[in-house]
Amino acid sequence: MPNFAGLITIDPKRSIGSITAMVTLEEVSTDTLQVTEHPVEQGANINDHAFVQPSEVVIRCGWSNSSLSGLLSGIGQSVSALFGGSAFGSDYVSSVYNQLLALQQSRIPFDVSTGKRTYQNMLMRSLALTTDPTSENALMCTVVCRQVIIVQTQATTLPPRDSQATPQATGEVANMGTKQVATAYPAPGGWQPPNG
Template identity: 75%
Template sequence: MPNFAGFITIDPKRSIGSIVAHVTMEEVATDELHITEHPVELGANITDHAFKKPADLVIRCGWSNASLGGVLSGVKGLVSALTGGDAFGSDYVSGIYNQLLALQESRIPFDVSTGKRLYTNMLMRSLSQTTDEKSEYTLMVTAVFKQVLIVQTQATTLPSKENQAQPQATGETSDTGTKQVATAYPAPGGWQPPNG
């Protein structure tokens, strides 16, 4: 009897969170840079006028009840049906579909690994599947993902004006509204004293 303990297993690269597809037909990734359309001052730092948008990813992938996992799941579903359990949705592909729906509904960022790159902090924007007479025992989905840009901010408190040597130069800023210069025009008939 052969000993399989010495075999090295290599985990598949492609995954949606912890869910690994049996087959991936297409991966379409979009990385976009938003660039200002306004004129930029000569000599200005161009990086102040452009920013990277979150990554978009579309994956078409599938699973089958004919796989080893599907066969084992089918046996469990058959036993459940024979013992009075509910057979609806107990097959392998229905279980995978429910996992994908739960991942989408959780709204917790996860990683998506493709053949080219690892995408972090992704959410599933949409999940679509079609079942027809040829695909009853398979699950073919198109999943659309969007990256969430996660940042870390900090708040600070400035010392009060009384504790500053030059509060006019180093004090907290305050919003005093927009100021505009108004042109003064003399009243018709000339100037009149305020009390007369």
């Protein structure tokens, strides 16, 4: 059994959901405030004319089959292949890629932790990767995550109509049934003025 006592491991705090990147090359975060284009009256509440848009994070990260996790995964895959399992597409980076795809397809909000901040209620908007001869045994991808703004609504009931000063203006909406438009036809002999 190999002695791994000399290895120093540092637990990274960067993660996409429950998936921890082996290496993070770049994180680009965007927080935008949408401000009205229309003039605002002097003294008006500016909060009514600006709102925060969902946060977006672009992460360039990677994994490798030659890492410790990749090597340990490779040993397990080799044993599986010896006993009839398929080794095609079942290496460590393929496994991570499948986890990323599953996270995106689940459409369940998750947290993203970067070096500066933790973003909550994120969804993976896009997952892009390129494989060429130099990156065949590595997974280098660009993950774009966008925040879903989740709000809580609350239902309430109004006081009875007879307790209101102007129930026609403030009362609950009442179902008055289906209304139909009737076609108007002129009276025989034409229209007569009200005075005769």
